[in-house]
Amino acid sequence: MALTFKGGIPVKEIETACGFDLRLPELCDDMLSGDSPLTAKGLLKVCIGTSGLTPDVKAGDTVMRGQLIADASGDKDCPVYSSVSGSVCGVTESTVTVLTDTAEEEVMLSPFEKPLKDADTDEIVARIRECGIMSQGKPLHQRIKDLVGTTAIVINCASCAPFPSGDMFEAELDPRAVCGGAKILLKALSVPYAVFAVTENNIHILKPLLNAVSDDKLFRISELKAKYPQQNEALLYYSLSGKELVVNALPSPMPAGIFSLSDCIAVYNAFVYGKPFIDTTVSVYGSGMKKPKVVTVPIGAYLKDIVAYCGAEAGCDIYSGTLLSASKTDDDACITGEVSSLIVDFPKKKTDADIECCIGCGKCTAVCPMRIMPIAIAQSARKESYDKCKALGAQYCIECGSCSFICPQGIDICGAVISAKEATVEECLPEEPLPEETIPEEPVSEEPVSEEPVIEEESPKEEAKPKSSGKGKKSKKGGGKKKK
Amino acid sequence: MKAQLIKTSKTASSVNIDMIIALLPVIIFASATFGARVLAIVAVSVVSAIITEALLSFLLKRNTVSTATSGAVTGLLISIMLPPSAPIWMGCVASVFAVAVIKISLKAVGSKIIPNPSATAILLLCSIFGNKAYLSPLPNSEGSALELSPSSLFFSDAAQDISVFDLLTGNRAGLICEISILLCIAGGIYLICRRAVDRHIPISFIATYTVALYLLSSFDIQRALLGLICSSVIPIAVFIAPDGISTPMNKSARLVFGALAGALSATLSVLFGRDASLFALIIANLLAYPLDMLLRPAVFGVGKGKKA
Numbered sequence: 014m015a016l017t018f019k020g021g022i023p024v025k026e027i028e029t030a031c032g033f034d035l036r037l038p039e040l041c042d043d044m045l046s047g048d049s050p051l052t053a054k055g056l057l058k059v060c061i062g063t064s065g066l067t068p069d070v071k072a073g074d075t076v077m078r079g080q081l082i083a084d085a086s087g088d089k090d091c092p093v094y095s096s097v098s099g100s101v102c103g104v105t106e107s108t109v110t111v112l113t114d115t116a117e118e119e120v121m122l123s124p125f126e127k128p129l130k131d132a133d134t135d136e137i138v139a140r141i142r143e144c145g146i147m148s149q150g151k152p153l154h155q156r157i158k159d160l161v162g163t164t165a166i167v168i169n170c171a172s173c174a175p176f177p178s179g180d181m182f183e184a185e186l187d188p189r190a191v192c193g194g195a196k197i198l199l200k201a202l203s204v205p206y207a208v209f210a211v212t213e214n215n216i217h218i219l220k221p222l223l224n225a226v227s228d229d230k231l232f233r234i235s236e237l238k239a240k241y242p243q244q245n246e247a248l249l250y251y252s253l254s255g256k257e258l259v260v261n262a263l264p265s266p267m268p269a270g271i272f273s274l275s276d277c278i279a280v281y282n283a284f285v286y287g288k289p290f291i292d293t294t295v296s297v298y299g300s301g302m303k304k305p306k307v308v309t310v311p312i313g314a315y316l317k318d319i320v321a322y323c324g325a326e327a328g329c330d331i332y333s334g335t336l337l338s339a340s341k342t343d344d345d346a347c348i349t350g351e352v353s354s355l356i357v358d359f360p361k362k363k364t365d366a367d368i369e370c371c372i373g374c375g376k377c378t379a380v381c382p383m384r385i386m387p388i389a390i391a392q393s394a395r396k397e398s399y400d401k402c403k404a405l406g407a408q409y410c411i412e413c414g415s416c417s418f419i420c421p422q423g424i425d426i427c428g429a430v431i432s433a434k435e436a437t438v439e440e441c442l443p444e445e446p447l448p449e450e451t452i453p454e455e456p457v458s459e460e461p462v463s464e465e466p467v468i469e470e471e472s473p474k475e476e477a478k479p480k481s482s483g484k485g486k487k488s489k490k491g492g493g494k495k496k497k
Numbered sequence: 498m499k500a501q502l503i504k505t506s507k508t509a510s511s512v513n514i515d516m517i518i519a520l521l522p523v524i525i526f527a528s529a530t531f532g533a534r535v536l537a538i539v540a541v542s543v544v545s546a547i548i549t550e551a552l553l554s555f556l557l558k559r560n561t562v563s564t565a566t567s568g569a570v571t572g573l574l575i576s577i578m579l580p581p582s583a584p585i586w587m588g589c590v591a592s593v594f595a596v597a598v599i600k601i602s603l604k605a606v607g608s609k610i611i612p613n614p615s616a617t618a619i620l621l622l623c624s625i626f627g628n629k630a631y632l633s634p635l636p637n638s639e640g641s642a643l644e645l646s647p648s649s650l651f652f653s654d655a656a657q658d659i660s661v662f663d664l665l666t667g668n669r670a671g672l673i674c675e676i677s678i679l680l681c682i683a684g685g686i687y688l689i690c691r692r693a694v695d696r697h698i699p700i701s702f703i704a705t706y707t708v709a710l711y712l713l714s715s716f717d718i719q720r721a722l723l724g725l726i727c728s729s730v731i732p733i734a735v736f737i738a739p740d741g742i743s744t745p746m747n748k749s750a751r752l753v754f755g756a757l758a759g760a761l762s763a764t765l766s767v768l769f770g771r772d773a774s775l776f777a778l779i780i781a782n783l784l785a786y787p788l789d790m791l792l793r794p795a796v797f798g799v800g801k802g803k804k805a
Contacts, residue, residue, distance in 0.1 A: 030503040247798065259798040299502065338499045358502050369604065370559060372509055372567070373741030375695060379748065384794040386746060396607075406796040417501045421509040422563065427499060 015213060016252040017238035020382040022415050024214045024239040027336065028175045030418070033300045035175050037218070041182050041294060042308040044322055045078075045097065045117075059097050060110045060347045061313035065090055068109050074101045078119035078311075079289055082109050091145045091152040096291035096311030111313075122287035129200055129284075134161065137201040144283035145290045147350050148276045157201050157270075165269040166207040168195055168277060170215055170222075171249055173241035174335055177218045178353035179294035180275035182307045187278070188222040194277030196231060197284055202270060206231050210249055214239035241337060242413040246271050248382055260383065260409050275353060293350045295319065299336075301329030301357035316346045316355065325357040332356040338414035338427065365425040368395055377416035377426050383409045387416035391429035394436065402433040410434050507692075513566035515693035519684035520573045520736065526667065526677040530636045531581035535673060539576040542588030546572030549596040557605060571595055574615040574737055577674035578729070578775075579622075580633030582643060587630065591618035604742060609786040613743040616733070616775045616782075633670045644670035646772065648728035653770040664726050674732035685735030694739040697751040698758075702734035705759030706774075713767050728772045730762055737775075743782040745789035753788055757781045 028035065066083040070076060076095040083093040095111055098118045103110035125132070125140050134157075142154035149156065168191070172178050184191045195207045209226055211219055211234060226232040237243055237252055247260045250269055258266045275293065282288040291312055297320055298305035306323040316331045325331075332339035333352050348355075368391050377387040385406035393401040410430045417427040528535040550568035575591045595614035603611050622630040632643035647659050647669050663669050667676040674681055689696045703725070711721035725731065738744070738758060745754050761777035 026505065027503065030506055032503075251797075257798040332500065332502065334499070336502045339502050341498070341500055356502060361500070361502075367559060371742075372563075373744065373746060374509075374512075375741065375744075375746035375751070378746045383797040385796055386789075386793055388746070389789075405793075406799070409796050409799065412499055414499060414501050418503065419505050419507075421505070421507055421512055423504055423508065425501065427501070431499060 015236045015238045017240055018243070018248045018252050018382055020380050020384065020415070021240040021242060021248075022337070022380055022418060024173050024175060024212070024241060027173070027241060027418075031175050031336065033298070033302065034304055035298065036305070037177070038305060038307055040307075041186070042306060042323075044308055044310045044314065044319065045292075058102070058110060058112055058315060058318075059095075059099075059311055059313035060108050060315065060345075061093055061096065062108055062347070062349065065107075066093060068104050070101050070104065070109060072101050072104055075099070076101060076111060078117070079121050079291060085142075088142075089152070089155060091142045091147070091154060092289075093145055094289040094291050096313050122283075122289060124287045125284040129197060132200065134201050134203070137197060140283060141201075141280060144279070144288070146276070146279045146283060147290060148273065149351060153276060153280070157198070160202055160270040163202055163268060163270045164204065166195070166198060166202060166204045167249065167253065167269050167271045168207055168209045169244060169246070169249060169271050169273050170209055170211040170219055171237055171243040172215065173212055173239060173243050174354060175214075176296055176298045176305055176354070177215060179296045179307055179309075180273060180278065180353045181215060181218050182296065183278055183294050184222045184274045185218050185220075188225040190281040191222055191274055191277045192225055192229065192232070193285065194279070194281035195272075197280050198270070198272060198277065199231060204270070206233055208232075208253065209234045210237055210253060211235070212237045212239045212243050241335070241415065242382060242411070245382070245411055245413065247411070260411055273353075275350070279350075290350055293348060293352065295348065295352060296354045297323040297325070297357060298354070299329070299332075299357040301326045301359055310348055312350050313347045316342055316348060317344070319348060320355060320357050323357075326359075328359065329357045330360055332358060335414070337418045338412055363423075365428075366420075366423045368392060368424055368426075368429060370422045370424060372422055374421060376419045376421065380415040380419045382413065382415065383411055385409055385430075387426045387430050388424070390433050391424075391426050394429055394433035397436075399433065399436050403437045407433040407437045509563035510566045512693045513563055513570045515688060515691045516570045516736070517566070517573060519687050519693075520570075520577065522680045523577060523674055523677050523684060523732075524573070526680055527577075527581060527673040530667060530676060531634070531673075534585075535581050537585050538579055538581070538583060538588050538673070539573065541585050542576035542579075542592045543569050543572030545589040546575070546592035546596050549593050550601070553597060553601045557601070568596060571600065571614060575618055577732065577736070578615065578619045578672055580631055580643075580670075580672050582629075582632070582634050584629060587622055587626070591615075591622050594618045594621065600742070610783055611743050612779045612782040613737060613740055615737055615740075616778050620775050620779065631672070633672065635670050636668055636676070646671040646675060646727075646729075648675075648724075648766075648772040649770075651724055651727050652766050652772065659723060659727060661723065661726070664723075669727075672729055672732075674736070675729050678726050678731055681732040681735055685731070688735065694735075695744075695751060697748055698739045698744060698755040699734045701752045701755030702738055702759045702762075703731060705756040706730050706734070706763050707759075709760045709763035710767075713763055724763075724766075728762075728766065728774060730759075730772075730774050733774045733778060734759070738778055743785060745785045745792070747789055747793050749794065750785075750788040750792040753792060754781055754785055757784065757788075 066085050068083045070082045078098045080095045081092055082095045085092050097111055097113040098116045099111045099113040102112045138154045138157055146153040199207055235253055247258045251257050279290055292309055294309045296307045302325055310319050320331055331342045334340045339356055371388050381387055390402050390405045390407045412431055414427045417425050420426055524539055547565055547568035551564050554564050572592045576588050595618035599614040599617055635644055688694045707721050707725050710724045711718055714720040745751050758778050758781035762774040765773035765777050
């Protein structure tokens, strides 16, 4: 019996609503492979985010793929590496821009020397920091440090998009990297086993991984119903444990370490190949694509280059996030390591219906996974009674967009709730204490978000899951080093 | 700013069309029994509801997707609550009132408490025009003599002998919807299976009504079931009550709402000696918003008592 949560939208319903091609592509492309027209002409410009760090290179320098371009002084940040070989054509406080050449030179760090069983947490964390791995907008080593003492590790394979994300294709091709990375994370946190939380819609593509995982005592598999937004961490934790956590609370009350497939793969590559965090695999789909594509890209590549390479039609907008809750990207946005799917869609022509058109069907309330009453909040926000919004729980909205999706009148309920939430937080800032009950059994202090300049400033960030490049050689080293 | 790149294919129009599909057999049966006059009543109600709704939406610059079907449903609901002998203009008056005054104006001024549009319009007709709005001919009687519906007989005179077979086959006096009780049940099942109406209200409405009648008739289950099929509770619970704007939005509040309407229907009908379901429904409508706020579920992660 698959686990689940209350509310949400079955993935089937989302698939039905997609008017575009969702067939899986046969193979993954690599944007940096030899025959890519972009790299051959030296046209690929990569803009790598280095906010908060000091760039080590200056304009005119030649860099190799894998070369350090910005080092982190503090322990909170991690270094940044060039994801392409080429010449530096611009350095600002927060970015380094590289024009690629055809040299295809690359340098890697040396593999992690110790057998895993002898390594201690500090050494593992230091290696992860050295390789510059980012996860959920933070350096992964920082997340791991914050999680010390946790009792559970969950690998989040619960994406409920109608098209699998890039890291799932990576996991399909190389399940051993996922297992290896997960084992390193287990060791770093001294947790006995990790749970692979897989939604039913992803079982097919993750079959190789699940086969590899099923006979390993270090791993368990939990099947979840294919219902959006199961990938949300609070809902994932609820589905697995039956415990509800307060959402949007700071510090986060999440007692478990939840990692993505791309986290595992990046960690594996860092240890086994000494590969820094320079690539990510993204799936590109949407109404602006004739066929969906999966492509491995260097971190920092411009999104418009990526989607053009994938064959997107002209005049489309590029979105990150999910189909139900997408964020439109800027024109000059670059890929960061945490992005594993991009949606290409034509600009919306129809305007949303007015809130007054509500017919009171109650579907938004029924699907809201946070069990707030979205349309009631939207109506209160319209009258600017923000106390009412707060009383109705606007501040707990997770912005999943289920209410707007399901609304038979086509009202953008979620948008109204999000503005209500923002207004609520502003209005209540003085006296709004963080809900005290946020700390469950295992307080996991996460550092206050604000400190992390690396995340915010510029979209270009680094972070990635290496993958395609190492495929050939992976087999030999994979076995030896990692399994101890 | 978050964007929704896709929307559900179950729009208000598709839900309304399901509603129309569910109502068609009822209307066809009634016109087969009472003649084309029924079709005229239906057509006039539907057309006047659509025109009113379209006109007002245009004047208020409402950007909505479902004006025509929504108006059609209101018109249909009103026409099925009229007797086959009703004057044809009655449907027009009721439709215009339901749409203009309740559906659009009350909503436009932001009222939280909105009575059911079709139920209010019909009740208004009954109170103004009396007999004309609820007396009906018997099938095959050439429309001369008007009769009380069996439900009025049922509630006023317990000894009355009513044939269950006649009730089920429509050989009775009654409103357009009442004479085909089985088709109403089928329509309700269709709507619930298609998820076009919320299932909580019809189910709790009918169940509570039956239970309440069972208690009020001194634990006579046969009598309770007879009351259920001879009154207009089933069509009201299935087609009219689950209207969105006049009911709560939460599941639990909807269950309570349905139960309240069902219990009130039975009690008031026994008290007044005639079918009072529409009246009971409107009383429940007035309590819909308070119920909704009172019974809203605890927010995820925030305990029951602390709905802050």
